[in-house]
Amino acid sequence: MSAPLVVSGLRKQFGRLRVLEGVDVALDAGQVTALVGPNAAGKSTLIKSILGLVRPDAGTIAVLGETIGADPHYRRFIGYMPQAARYPDNLTGDEVLALLADLRGGQAPHDHALRASLGLTAETLARPVRTLSGGTRQKLSAVIALRHEAPVLILDEPTAGLDPLTSSHLKELVRQRAASGAAVLLTSHVMAEVEELADVLVYLVDGRVRFSGSLDELRLRTGQRRVERAIAHLMREVA
Amino acid sequence: MSAARKVLGYSLSNLLRNWWVLGYGLLFLFLTDALFRFGGGGPRVAASLMNVVLIVIPLVSVVFGTLYFSNSREFIELLLAQPVSRPALFTGLYFGLALPLAAAFAIGVALPAAAHGGAGLMRPVATLVAAGVLLTFVFTSVAFLAGVHFEDRAKGLGFALLVWFCCAVLYDGLILLVATMFRDYPLEPALLALTVLNPVDLARVLLLLTLDAAALMGYTGAVFGRFFGSALGIAAAAAALLMWTAVPFLLGLRGFNRKDF
Numbered sequence: 001m002s003a004p005l006v007v008s009g010l011r012k013q014f015g016r017l018r019v020l021e022g023v024d025v026a027l028d029a030g031q032v033t034a035l036v037g038p039n040a041a042g043k044s045t046l047i048k049s050i051l052g053l054v055r056p057d058a059g060t061i062a063v064l065g066e067t068i069g070a071d072p073h074y075r076r077f078i079g080y081m082p083q084a085a086r087y088p089d090n091l092t093g094d095e096v097l098a099l100l101a102d103l104r105g106g107q108a109p110h111d112h113a114l115r116a117s118l119g120l121t122a123e124t125l126a127r128p129v130r131t132l133s134g135g136t137r138q139k140l141s142a143v144i145a146l147r148h149e150a151p152v153l154i155l156d157e158p159t160a161g162l163d164p165l166t167s168s169h170l171k172e173l174v175r176q177r178a179a180s181g182a183a184v185l186l187t188s189h190v191m192a193e194v195e196e197l198a199d200v201l202v203y204l205v206d207g208r209v210r211f212s213g214s215l216d217e218l219r220l221r222t223g224q225r226r227v228e229r230a231i232a233h234l235m236r237e238v239a
Numbered sequence: 240m241s242a243a244r245k246v247l248g249y250s251l252s253n254l255l256r257n258w259w260v261l262g263y264g265l266l267f268l269f270l271t272d273a274l275f276r277f278g279g280g281g282p283r284v285a286a287s288l289m290n291v292v293l294i295v296i297p298l299v300s301v302v303f304g305t306l307y308f309s310n311s312r313e314f315i316e317l318l319l320a321q322p323v324s325r326p327a328l329f330t331g332l333y334f335g336l337a338l339p340l341a342a343a344f345a346i347g348v349a350l351p352a353a354a355h356g357g358a359g360l361m362r363p364v365a366t367l368v369a370a371g372v373l374l375t376f377v378f379t380s381v382a383f384l385a386g387v388h389f390e391d392r393a394k395g396l397g398f399a400l401l402v403w404f405c406c407a408v409l410y411d412g413l414i415l416l417v418a419t420m421f422r423d424y425p426l427e428p429a430l431l432a433l434t435v436l437n438p439v440d441l442a443r444v445l446l447l448l449t450l451d452a453a454a455l456m457g458y459t460g461a462v463f464g465r466f467f468g469s470a471l472g473i474a475a476a477a478a479a480l481l482m483w484t485a486v487p488f489l490l491g492l493r494g495f496n497r498k499d500f
Binding site for chain 2: 012014048051052053054055072073074075076078080082084085086087088089090091095099100102103104105128141144
């Protein structure tokens with residue numbers, strides 16, 4: 001079976017700035033792939049291209065074997081957790097969840113266990129979103145991304161702003177999803193988290209993939225045992 | 240377009256709980272009521288309200304609309320990551336803002352008018368509400384156009400305010416200037432063309448032609464009235480206003496479809 005998400009030859013230029021210069025990435029089912037790179041490496045543009053928020057200049061993206069185009073249908077197969085979510089001020093958490101389930105169509109997902117494991121109580125969700133803390137909104141985003149059991153998960157800095165307990169619950173959930181066959185793409189600035197969660201690492205610099213392989217391959221190639229040091233090694237190598 | 244309806248629904252329930260929108264409705268409610276109590280008969284109330292409508296509605300629609308659009312940016316991105324098409328989202332967001340604003344104004348004016356009654360009042364109040372609703376739609380679409388094209392919130396707001404300033408303030412000076420500079424030439428066609436270029440002036444012409452208040456018409460209104468005769472003039476002004484709603488909306492939609500977020 002082919003990989004659930006295949007990006008090939010992706011190019012994007014904003015004005016004169018070349019952000020992606022031929023990026024090839026494939027996400028395998030059942031694996032967590034960490035997308036790592038310095039600031040302005042093109043990570044956001046790559047993720048936004050996959051989500052259809054950015055129109056690439058060249059290259060293709062295939063989700064579950066279908067090359068994506070103007071039809072938004074393919075996004076049904078993607079669960080996305082943004083880095084910093086903002087929701088309409090006056091809606092309650094419940095209403096936000098209802099709207100997003102409604103837009104996906106089909107029946108409402110049974111996500112009560114998921115809400116509970118992330119510590120979202122019924123009282124919290126009945127309050128207007130503007131009264132919720134940043135961390136609580138982040139939990140809401142996690143529920144939105146995970147509850148449909150989408151075959152492709154894209155998590156942009158998922159644990160930033162979460163307390164340690166919720167953070168470890170969320171990591172556990174991500175591992176479970178991968179174990180049940182989802183292809184997960186994760187960005188993080190915390191290398192310990194990458195080490196803990198990821199099977200595969202894709203290192204992006206200046207719009208190009210400079211390394212792509214398992215964490216063991218990374219250790220072998222750089223001669224470093226810790227992922228943080230290995231990445232630092234890669235950064236020096238490229239510079 | 241069922242996705243557009245869903246987005247519209249959430250946007251309505253969000254904005255109908257918004258204090259600015261409620262306050263905006265209350266402003267018209269108290270103002271209309273006060274004018275009826277202290278401002279004399281129906282036609283004079285309509286004429287006084289007209290001046291408020293022509294200045295305040297464009298200003299509030301364009302400023303609130305631009306800020307609303309740029310504040311919704313992250314949520315728009317999250318919605319676009321769902322299986323929702325861009326035209327459906329844009330349409331839902333647009334009506335989700337324009338309808339509550341228009342409703343706040345319409346209810347704010349209609350309630351006191353109904354309470355103070357008078358059979359002769361129906362026509363002026365209905366025209367006033369129609370013109371205000373049209374202006375709301377026009378300037379909300381200008382606001383969305385600004386929101387789509389300017390990443391920077393301050394720039395978007397600047398553009399929006401500039402459009403308002405040109406339509407509501409600068410334009411009258413321009414008309415006077417043109418009228419005095421070229422007073423020896425036949426000015427009617429040029430003034431007609433200028434009127435069509437300004438939605439606020441179109442609304443004024445529309446109101447004055449229906450209110451039949453010739454004395455208040457101003458230069459362009461008089462020209463419009465004479466040139467078209469009343470019924471045709473009203474139809475032409477209304478059609479031009481609808482164009483003013485459609486063109487910025489379609490330009491905004493085109494920009495939204497092509498935009499990289």
